[in-house]
Each structure stands twice: as structure tokens, then as C-alpha cells.
Amino acid sequence: MYNKLPVKLSNFHQQALLAWKLCYIHNFSPHKTLLWNNMNITVRNKSLFFPNWFNRGLTYILSLFDNSGNILSYECFMTVHDFPIPFKEYNTVIKAIPTGLVHLVKSHILYNQKDTKESALLLDGISIYDKKCNNKHIRQVFQKRDQIRPRGRSHWAALIDNINWRKAWLLAYKYCIPNKTKEVHFKILHKIYLVNSTISKYVDIPSTCSFCGHEDETLIHLFYSCELVQKFWSNLYSHLNNTPINTQSFNLKDNICYYTDSNKSKEYIFNFFILFTFFIHKQKFMSSLPTLSHFLIEVDSLLKSFRLTSNAKCDRFLKLYEQFFCNGSDGQV
Ligand SMILES: [Zn+2]
DSSP: OGGGOSSOOOHHHHHHHHHHHHHHHHHOOGGGOBSTTOTTSEETTEEOOOHHHHHTTOOBGGGGBOTTSOBOOHHHHHHHHTOOOOHHHHHHHHHHSOHHHHHHHHHHHHHSOOOOOOOOOEETTEETTSTTOOHHHHHHHHHHHTOOOOHHHHHHHTTSSSOOHHHHHHGGGGSOOOHHHHHHHHHHHTTOOOOHHHHTTTSSSOOBOTTTSSSBOOHHIIIIISHHHHHHHHHHHHHHHTOOTTSOOOOHHHHHTOOOOSSHHHHHHHHHHHTTHHHHHHHHHTTOOOOHHHHHHHHHHHHHHHHHOOOHHHHHHHHHHHIIIIISTTOOO
16 A cells, blocks of 8 residues: 555655554454445545434444345335435445445354444553553553663673663763763763774774774773773872872773762762763874873863853862862872
8 A cells, every 4th residue: 555655755654554554454344344434435536424424323334234234225224223314315325335345244244243342442451541541651651662671781791790770871960071971981881882893894994993003992992901091091090099100990890880989979070080981082083092191181171161160060070079189188180
């Protein structure tokens, strides 16, 4: 049907029409054929609808047949349904029914039951006419049906223990940070960030790391294990903690998911810095190495803009940032 449509429709609408057609074909039963707005029952290519018939409960084609499967005569029809109508009107309806359909209904009446009761329309156990079947319920049904496990979840769960996914997904939203930063964090968690080892499968480019140039650029390598990136993380760690360089660094969970610490304000500040894995992404595209001095300039300009805005998230961050670095024993940035 949808190939012969008189108008051009998008694929989506064509498929919707096809789905309806499939529903119609799979549920077609002659005795449930509707008399009104039926594409098979037409006069001059137009389907019929007579409100006075419809209001009388004459909805199905079956109302026009007797128990032997014959079409009721004009007089019989008026007697059976106690419904006086002009002969012309009755004749119009009778003539509009195709012969094939009349035979189908006749054989159906002779060999089957005549039950025209519609089955209840339920949506997840609740009738669609029920007040409980509101938009919230419909949305929940769709959400339940389309629930998928994010692809990155199993990937990272195989490498990192005990990830609190809620915390990981929502981390970027705790801060007032550029959308691009959130996007990179999101892509890494979902394992949809494109790295050279993936791109090289489709495009003729080397699969090697953009920084060190001698190992395959995988997601973990680029943002964590590359020696040059490790150096950056280690420098950042010692800078934030005011400890000697190369003594300790962030681990994989800190870099990819979130940083945890018993000191909540420290955790909050550190996570902000870690979220700047975006910086590594940026340096990759600028063909420049991720260095601490560059990073601090980036952060500094962001903090300057924080000071100029009156945003609750910015204020909270600045307050904790100043408390942590100016009053704490961890030194000053
Ligand atoms: Zn590398």
C-alpha cells in the first residue's frame, strides 16, 4: 500500500502506515468489518459515514445480514432495527458493500460465531480509558520496553571495581563547566569517543597514539596509560596535593569515573580537575602535548569567568576552592 501513496512521505510515516496495515491484515475478520469510514465500502471512491445510523449502534456490516447470511431486505432491516430510513439511503449502503465482502460475511455467519465484542484495549494491564493510563504511565511503559544497558558500562566494569554508575553519570552536572567538557566525559563513559585505533579501521590514518606515536591509541591509552598522559596526571596530582612529583598519581577509576576521598570538599575539587580530561582531548586535536602549565592556564581562565558570574554552582565551587587551597594545609595553587 505505502508504495502507491499519492503523496511523498518520509520513511517514518511510510513505516507507520505499513505497521497499521499489518495490524489491519492480522486482525481482519469479516464479522468485525466496520461499515463506516471503510476504504472497501465506498460510493464514488468516498467512504461512508451516516451519523444517524452510527448513533443507533449500527457500526458493523453484520447488522445488515440475517442469520442465514443474506442481506436484509429494506423492510426487514427497518423491522429488525426499528429504524425508519429512506429506501434510497439503505440502498446506497447496500450497493456500496463489495460482493467479495458479502460472500466473506455470509460464509462467516454460516460457519462461525457472530461475536462482535471488541477485546479490551489495555496498556500494561491498565485500560486506555482509565484515568490511571496517563502520560506518565505511557512514558513508563515505553521506557521499560526500551531499556538498554549502556555499552560502556560492561566495558568499564570489566576494568574497574565497584563503580557507582549514578555518581559517574551525574558527575559532570555538579559543576558549571562547558558543554564540550561534559560531552567528552559522557563519550568516554559510554565508550563512544573516537580514538585512532577505531578510526583507522575505516579511514587511512595511523592507529598510533597522537601523543607518544608508538602505541595503539585506545581509549585507556589516550586518557590514562600513555606515558605522556601519565606524566600529566602525576604532575597534576602532586600539584593539587602539594606533594613531590612522581610519588603518587590518580588511578584509572579516578580518571574515567570519579575521584573519591573522605574529605568531601577535596573530592569535589579534585573531580572538577579530573573532568578536564577534556583538556587531553583538546591537546590531541591541537597536536600539542598535555602539560600542566597549559592546563593551569585553561583552568585559570575558567575560574576568572566563574568570578564574573553569579551562578550557584560557580559560587559553590569558588567557595570550596578558596577554602581548600588557601586555608587548608595542602598548599596553594
Ligand atoms: Zn601514547
